Amino acid sequence: MLGDLSVKCVRWAERDIVLAAFSTGLAIAVYGVVFGVVAGPGWGSWRAIAASALVYSGSVQFAAAQLLAQGGGAGAIISAAAILNTRNVVLGAVLRSRVRTGLVRRAGIAFLTDDESFGLAMASSRTAVPVVLGAGVIFFVTWVGGTAIGAFAGSGSVLFADAATAMFPVLFVGLAAISVEDRAGLVRTVAAGLGTLALVYALPAVRDFVPVAVAIAVSLVGARR
């Protein structure tokens, strides 16, 4: 792997971005189905679909469904959502340098900025706005559509959940591979992967924050040079 690092900071072509967006969209649809199956019976089908359309965040929605099922109150759910959402601030700040446009447009595309559209926008050779919009619309439609299928069709529709689970690490392996710029970057990336693996195992209660915290930590190493 080290031998290939003579290639500096490549970006994916439009064809690769479209392929990644559609294949990831399929995986997101399956997760939407799972959410619909989980939340539909307790929340009501239309409210589960509205949650996917308005909140549009798998981690927040699954956390809310789990807390509600365990009898958690509004305070606990809002606190969990606030904590889970803090990483979005970091993703937005990282993405900002590739979104050279006005405040209104940036505020508009913010709704569609999730982990996956962020990754594709950072990987694209184009400016980030059309990528976030294009991929974001695909992900939004598949997430809400999947939720509707799950909410109305029920548990018989989650047969492909394991295959969908496999799509996310594959996507992020691809995104990490093209984001590495040099040998030092490769070392930081491998360290972040291994460090996250260890910390997620050791501290499962804060697992959602670990990738951002570790990425910031390894990026600080040598940053002053």
Added chain:
Amino acid sequence: MSWWLLLVLAGLTYLSRAAGLALLPAPPERLERLLARIPAPLFAGFVALSLVDPDRSAASVPVLGATAGALLVAPSRSFPIVLAGGIAGYAVAAALT
């Protein structure tokens, strides 16, 4: 799940996404250089997160196989090849289990 709670969750999530991207001032150059180094380690962290379930058990063998397959061909830096590697890894691991 009440409607007002749903709207609060939607508002919180949107504000968190808009904060870094639109609402907060642009970061100074030094911070921007640091932020530019974050994506690759962050993506690696997301990969790691996918491999451990919330109950600390490992992901299923096919998911681990898909990740291994993708990692093997990651030096190609091409998404179609990484995707093919992931599918092949998933299929091999699923066939073996």
